[in-house]
């Protein structure tokens with residue numbers, strides 16, 4: 486994939502990786518990154534790569550934002566850990582801040598370490614407070630890699646294969662991925678079909694009074710960067726209300742300005758009962774959480790859930806600084822504007838290049854669907870385009886069940902010039918590879 490230099494320090498170090506790092510951990514680019522700043526990461530040779538991956542939608546405020554770095558350094562010198570033995574100020578401040586920026590009446594927060602843990606915690610809370618066992622998830626979803634979240638993940642077989650038996654009472658319904666459905670150009674027919682399947686599930690598979698929660702991503706991430714149509718999420722809200730089912734919105738990948746609003750669900754005018762967060766929350770520090778309404782969380786008795794490291798003071802301080810940067814630099818607005826410009830430019834490829842099937846997304850969460858000549862999803866082309874970008878020093882990931890979608894997730898504060906540079910590389914790569 487890359488040109489090996491005679492004094493390639495990456496290669497020397499990668500030999501150690503091959504010896505000592507568990508090979509299950511797959512990486513997209515065979516470079517060893519030593520430092521990063523803004524929109525660029527630098528490998529051990531000092532070569533710069535423009536980062537359209539942001540560590541999978543994490544570095545929304547760019548790499549090593551000075552305000553986040555300062556907050557981390559200051560907090561590390563003051564208090565690093567107490568766990569549940571005491572309360573601490575950054576935890577309380579962050580929960581208060583999240584309640585301020587979260588949509589609707591969400592006001593009561595739990596902090597954990599990773600996206601999967603946030604999903605696990607929310608599912609436990611939903612089961613506990615409703616007294617119902619079943620969770621309904623959607624085809625193409627990704628919710629994590631612990632056993633429960635693996636069971637809830639259906640974006641790709643590699644995440645599930647050979648891990649059965651899974652925890653039970655999970656019911657998987659279709660998600661309106663309109664482009665790959667039999668309703669290609671009819672969004673509403675596709676949505677109607679998906680909602681009808683839920684009604685059928687209540688007749689054939691599980692009584693609605695046994696369902697604790699719907700768990701859904703507002704824009705499917707790993708599943709192919711597929712925004713849910715508004716009528717679908719509104720429909721889910723209605724069904725949930727009718728049957729006393731909780732609506733859990735997974736904003737792990739979509740949150741913190743990524744889609745042009747602080748949270749993607751704000752595009753939809755739908756209020757979740759529980760909203761999950763992680764990734765972009767703290768500029769690269771590990772922390773996650775979920776927020777609900779006090780009226781619901783007070784039914785979850787103290788001690789029924791917890792975490793040793795969750796809501797660590799240093800990560801909380803990083804999150805507070807990150808949210809401050811997102812707000813003061815108006816990065817959600819920036820994401821909406823620049824994301825639209827990027828999508829407008831890339832959309833011109835549709836029709837011009839027969840392999841580019843669809844360009845879609847919300848804000849700066851953009852997917853480019855690549856097809857074979859017969860219109861089937863093309864894993865090979867997506868891989869080849871990503872490899873060509875890498876040769877030209879642009880990092881790009883793929884997603885989708887076939888690995889056929891190029892996913893663009895640049896920092897939200899990327900400059901216009903850097904965004905153009907990245908798109909030039911990407912467009913050239915598509916035109917060279919997809920002939």
Ligand SMILES: Cc1ncc(COP(=O)(O)O)c(C=O)c1O
Nearest residue numbers: 599600601627628629706737738
């Ligand atoms: C929507 C969504 N939920 C949950 C997760 C799991 O997060 P983590 O890898 O931090 O456990 C991810 C990770 O990509 C995600 O995209």
